[in-house]
Amino acid sequence: MSIKVRIPTPLQKLSNGKAEVECSAKNITELLDALEKDYPGMKERLSEGGKVRRFINIYVNEEDIRFVNKEETALKDGDSISIVPAIAGGCGLLWNAESENRRKR
Amino acid sequence: MLTFRKSDLQTMIDHCTAGLPNEACGMLAGKAGKVEKIYCMKNAKPGPDFYEMDAEEQFRVMKDIRDAGLEMVGMFHSHPTGQAYPSSVDVEKAYWPGTQLPNYPDAVYVIISFMDRAKPVARGFSIEEGKVDEVRLSMP
Numbered sequence: 001m002s003i004k005v006r007i008p009t010p011l012q013k014l015s016n017g018k019a020e021v022e023c024s025a026k027n028i029t030e031l032l033d034a035l036e037k038d039y040p041g042m043k044e045r046l047s048e049g050g051k052v053r054r055f056i057n058i059y060v061n062e063e064d065i066r067f068v069n070k071e072e073t074a075l076k077d078g079d080s081i082s083i084v085p086a087i088a089g090g091c092g093l094l095w096n097a098e099s100e101n102r103r104k105r
Numbered sequence: 106m107l108t109f110r111k112s113d114l115q116t117m118i119d120h121c122t123a124g125l126p127n128e129a130c131g132m133l134a135g136k137a138g139k140v141e142k143i144y145c146m147k148n149a150k151p152g153p154d155f156y157e158m159d160a161e162e163q164f165r166v167m168k169d170i171r172d173a174g175l176e177m178v179g180m181f182h183s184h185p186t187g188q189a190y191p192s193s194v195d196v197e198k199a200y201w202p203g204t205q206l207p208n209y210p211d212a213v214y215v216i217i218s219f220m221d222r223a224k225p226v227a228r229g230f231s232i233e234e235g236k237v238d239e240v241r242l243s244m245p
Contacts, residue, residue, distance in 0.1 A: 008208070009207075009208075009210055010201040010204070010208055010210075011201070045203075045204075053202050054202070055157075055198065055202055057163070059164055062164065062165075064160045066160070082164065084163065084164060085208035086198075087157070087163060087180055087198075087209075088150075088155070088158065088198045089156060089191070089197075089214075090156050090192065090195065091153075091184035092155070092187075092192040092195070
């Protein structure tokens, strides 16, 4: 089973400069393990405690895994995975636990 | 230097003004430091002090930019009550989580301040290798 994974620029040092790699996996959790096996350090950059890091978006073909089945999102031969860092920020003047909680509600 | 038309700046200001009192955001597509298309985008986590592009829209726009043979030369967002300068949150979010590896190494971060709502101020910055450098915005 071959799945194409587009590696974002900040992680290409770990993939020996490759912008696209191939691997085999039945779901995102297995994909993280497969990437780690071939490119040590990749799993820690992408996930924390088995969950994809906040502010990192992973798409299967064109679908955000958060709206499919998160880390259990199934993969099939020929799928194309994109790893894309979120674009976020802000003036942060009110940046504190209270405003973060307000956003979560 | 990042070059764009005066009408592009007005497009960004209008989008950010419509988003007040919350922050607003968008992407800048072009080539070789010249903006050719502005994407006014949704703030998925709107607040007066925060923005995050909608993940699906971000993906769609980035694909649109590639399909058009352009590059993402920058992005813009507003600071409704803050200066036109990257905040600590802007700097933190410019890097891959937990590292100082820039997410978008060649992108210019345009920040539009509405501290004086009658006279918004736009400035551009690169955020790389732990430092913020101003990038001149040119409107010939």
